[in-house]
Amino acid sequence: MHKENIILTGFMGTGKSSLGRLLARKLHYQFVDTDQLIEERIGKTISELFQDEGEAAFRTLEAKLVQELASRQGLVIATGGGLMMNPDNVATLERSGQILCLVATAEEILTRISRQPGTRPLLKDPNPLQKIIELLEQRAAIYNQFPQVSTSRQSHKQVINALLKQIDTPRKAGH
Ligand code: S3P
Numbered sequence: 230m231h232k233e234n235i236i237l238t239g240f241m242g243t244g245k246s247s248l249g250r251l252l253a254r255k256l257h258y259q260f261v262d263t264d265q266l267i268e269e270r271i272g273k274t275i276s277e278l279f280q281d282e283g284e285a286a287f288r289t290l291e292a293k294l295v296q297e298l299a300s301r302q303g304l305v306i307a308t309g310g311g312l313m314m315n316p317d318n319v320a321t322l323e324r325s326g327q328i329l330c331l332v333a334t335a336e337e338i339l340t341r342i343s344r345q346p347g348t349r350p351l352l353k354d355p356n357p358l359q360k361i362i363e364l365l366e367q368r369a370a371i372y373n374q375f376p377q378v379s380t381s382r383q384s385h386k387q388v389i390n391a392l393l394k395q396i397d398t399p400r401k402a403g404h
Pocket residue numbers: 239240241242245264275308309310311312348349350351
């Protein structure tokens with residue numbers, strides 16, 4: 230049976246990895262986290278990679294990984310928050326399955342990110358909340374092209390149910 234991939238995208242701290250893992254378990258799909266896989270393969274953290282080689286090197290690795298994952302099926306893929314800013318990545322992943330976008334308020338994102346200090350090089354800023362708001366604004370048009378599921382003040386169970394509802398909905402012709 231052909232199993233389309235389920236791709237969870239959205240801003241940093243919206244719960245892609247933890248919810249993706251739960252969703253994969255529920256669907257009996259394999260879970261893949263693009264940031265985690267990149268870190269495992271290069272033997273350093275994303276922060277170290279940004280520091281040593283710059284963001285562009287990271288984006289190249291992301292794009293290569295997208296090609297590889299899109300050729301597989303039966304995956305729940307949690308993407309890095311900036312991966313969909315590359316339209317080639319969007320086109321490739323759209324062909325491999327269904328993309329859903331997790332959303333949360335800027336305040337909630339900050340609270341969640343603050344629990345993992347030093348892990349988000351793009352938010353290394355004297356005013357991280359302002360930086361989150363700016364990036365959310367810059368990226369809104371891209372995130373908004375995908376069906377949205379809110380994770381603010383929702384239990385994991387509630388979010389998983391909302392995701393399952395979206396996944397069960399047959400995709401409209403032409404999408
Ligand atoms: C990024 C998000 C991060 C990671 C990198 C860049 C972004 O992933 O890929 O720090 O551009 O939004 P998470 O969304 O998993 O934090």
